[in-house]
Amino acid sequence: EAFLIRFIFVFNPDCPQHYVCKEEKIPVEQGKTHTGERPYSCELCNKGFIQICSLKEHMRTHTGEKPFSCMICEKKFSRQGQLKYHIKLHTGEKPYSCDICGKAFVEQSKVKLHMLNHTGEKPFSCVTCGKSFTLERALKSHMKIHTAEKLYSCPTCGKEYRRQNRLTLHMRIHTGENLFACMTCGKKFTIKRVLDNHMLTHTGERPFSCKICGKCFSQKHHAVTHLRTHTSEKPFSCQNCKKAFKSKSSLNLHMKIHTGVKPFLCTTCGKSFSQKSYLANHNRIHTGEKPYLCKTCGKRYNQKSHLTDHIRTHTGEKPFLCKTCGKGFTIKLLLINHIRTHTDERPFSCITCGKSFHVKPHLISHMKAHTDEKPYQCKMCKKAFRLKSSLNFHMRLHTGVGLFSCKTCKKTFHFKSNYMRHIKMHDSQA
Structure with missing residues (x-):
């Protein structure tokens, strides 16, 4: 083995006030970690390595060679370290634990990363938006959100990914390799961790809670996304219109507005949708299916979100607060409409007379005044009305x-305002 020579100064044991120069040998490979030299490069992707053994391990990512096999489940790995880690999953061995909370880990490096959760340290910051991360690889992954760089493409369906491992996981959908099936509902997943998270939807367990309001979630990313409703953080930005979103999935949905892609077609009426779930909700209009039941009053809904909004009428919860006047609302749309009363924004205009309105339903009602349309008819006297509220x-x-x-006089009134005006008349006469 080749060596480098370096000289260091150490205390003279015979005379502590003096130093002596000592010669020290360092393996050549070790010395290159200080110089940054990477003499061994991959001929396929030009990635450089300090040691030739590291290059040999890397080449297996291109060749697909996996020489290390698990004796228990026969799963194969490209590196011996991966096999050693995998075997501990079978044995349940977790020799390294956190001194603060006692959580145990398979590797000591995982303990060091876990400790950052206690210290709150996030040393890696994004130069574009300032967001900080505990891991350098998390920062590198985040940076691709700003660049929109997607280097890895699926040869089967053309879907693109920013990371090679994401493409590898995606390919399992086409090949069926290593799919993990839920024993309860049969749904399949490409990653076991995702299956474990999915199982929580059947058990009802919600281990992830919001530190601000205490609301609990079955998925960690749902809790993270929910927290942004308190902090108003919107880290995902549209490159076309600069609109920002709390979650990546919301950004992906928004992007379809610019592309206009609506691949999901209703076979009954021909209406198309950008998302499969939107089509499923729409189909219930045709079938009349209402699978979501309120356990308090028995009322049923065709969408889960409508049931969630309805339940708040029983609990009295009003999570959407106006920052101007403090008024609370059960539905976010009601808050958006209410805010316009402060800003006097009227985005909905009549194309006939130009009159504008705060909310779209008011515009729709107004448009009927131009058409003389009266779709709401009284079944008793056949009188027709433009608005359903007028019929009521x-x-x-x-x-x-x-x-x-x-x-006092038994007189009746349609409107509460007229009734209150009448009551005051009696009070003034008394």
């Missing part, structure tokens, strides 16, 4: 339900 008021004449009755 009219029905009080026939049913008597909902009328405001004066206790």
